[in-house]
Amino acid sequence: MKQTVYTASPESQQIHVWALSSQGELTLVQVVDVPGQVQPMVISPDKRFLYVGVRPEFRVIAWRITPDDGRLTEAGVAALPGSPTHISTDHQGKYLFSASYNSGCVSVTSLANDGLPGDTVSLVEGLEGCHSANISPDNRTLWVPALKQDRICLFTLSDDGALVAQNPAEVATVEGAGPRHMAFHPNQQYAYCVNELNGSVDVWELKDPYGKIECVQTLDIMPPDFSDTRWAADIHITPDGRHLYTCDRTASIITIFSVSEDGSVLAVEGYQPTETQPRGFNVDHSGKYLIAAGQKSHHIAVYQINGVQGLLEEKGRYAVGQGPMWVVVNAH
Numbered sequence: 001m002k003q004t005v006y007t008a009s010p011e012s013q014q015i016h017v018w019a020l021s022s023q024g025e026l027t028l029v030q031v032v033d034v035p036g037q038v039q040p041m042v043i044s045p046d047k048r049f050l051y052v053g054v055r056p057e058f059r060v061i062a063w064r065i066t067p068d069d070g071r072l073t074e075a076g077v078a079a080l081p082g083s084p085t086h087i088s089t090d091h092q093g094k095y096l097f098s099a100s101y102n103s104g105c106v107s108v109t110s111l112a113n114d115g116l117p118g119d120t121v122s123l124v125e126g127l128e129g130c131h132s133a134n135i136s137p138d139n140r141t142l143w144v145p146a147l148k149q150d151r152i153c154l155f156t157l158s159d160d161g162a163l164v165a166q167n168p169a170e171v172a173t174v175e176g177a178g179p180r181h182m183a184f185h186p187n188q189q190y191a192y193c194v195n196e197l198n199g200s201v202d203v204w205e206l207k208d209p210y211g212k213i214e215c216v217q218t219l220d221i222m223p224p225d226f227s228d229t230r231w232a233a234d235i236h237i238t239p240d241g242r243h244l245y246t247c248d249r250t251a252s253i254i255t256i257f258s259v260s261e262d263g264s265v266l267a268v269e270g271y272q273p274t275e276t277q278p279r280g281f282n283v284d285h286s287g288k289y290l291i292a293a294g295q296k297s298h299h300i301a302v303y304q305i306n307g308v309q310g311l312l313e314e315k316g317r318y319a320v321g322q323g324p325m326w327v328v329v330n331a332h
């Protein structure tokens with residue numbers, strides 16, 4: 001398996017394309033100048049495209065991925081109704097979701113058969129601090145955390161791309177939590193949401209049908225002696241579902257959790273100091289490496305994931321333009 005890592009650096013308006021070796025080393029393949037401040041990124045399910053959200057003109061740009069070495073060529077562009085804070089696609093690659101914190105909305109962009117973005121087919125407004133859009137593993141429910149409203153809204157994705165509020169239409173976090181980013185367990189039974197403002201992670205049990213969604217555990221992501229302002233950002237799980245990671249930007253740490261066999265229980269295993277102000281990170285497809293971006297260190301660091309605890313061992317760090325904040329990994 002070959003892997004390519006893409007990092008987005010909005011201050012220098014660049015995407016860096018890296019080859020990730022099986023030993024965890026990165027080799028720079030290409031530096032792409034982007035027409036705009038590039039922030040969120042996602043790879044299409046068929047791995048043909050890297051979609052990126054840019055500003056100050058709110059747009060999604062599709063970059064065609066060369067299968068051999070992961071290099072990018074610009075392929076298409078479409079307007080977005082709000083500043084893209086987070087983008088993702090459904091599992092069939094028919095729709096692209098864009099969550100906008102500043103515009104308080106989530107939108108759905110159609111992806112044509114050729115994979116290129118087209119019109120906005122659905123827009124839901126009034127989601128204050130809308131921070132991400134996360135399609136469930138069965139491709140049915142879009143989970144949309146509204147950070148300033150302490151709720152995660154639940155929509156059914158229709159065949160035509162419409163977002164239909166479910167019943168119940170939302171789940172609530174505790175007051176002041178600030179739900180932000182999410183990850184799903186591979187067994188499809190549990191979702192995990194990192195809460196930016198109170199520095200916690202919630203475990204949501206998914207029942208089918210989605211009539212009863214329950215928060216079955218809440219854990220602190222910060223060390224017991226931490227007393228500064230909490231500022232959590234990202235969350236990812238390994239492909240085998242055994243290790244979960246979150247990050248906090250004030251402390252510049254990655255918190256390491258082990259996950260019980262069935263996905264229902266998390267346990268803190270440790271805290272890894274990392275690049276300054278880690279806003280985005282990701283786990284590779286082998287589950288062996290984690291790559292974290294330091295928005296203020298202007299570097300990314302690669303960690304090897306070790307043992308049953310999933311502890312992190314730094315393998316290397318690399319300069320990556322200015323203000324890196326997003327990392328995605330493609331396997332080809």
Ligand SMILES: O=C1O[C@H](COP(=O)(O)O)[C@@H](O)[C@H](O)[C@H]1O
Nearest residue numbers: 039083084085100101102196233
């Ligand atoms: O992480 C954060 O994200 C929001 C939204 O960011 P943006 O990149 O879409 O403007 C930001 O405003 C918030 O302060 C911060 O904690």
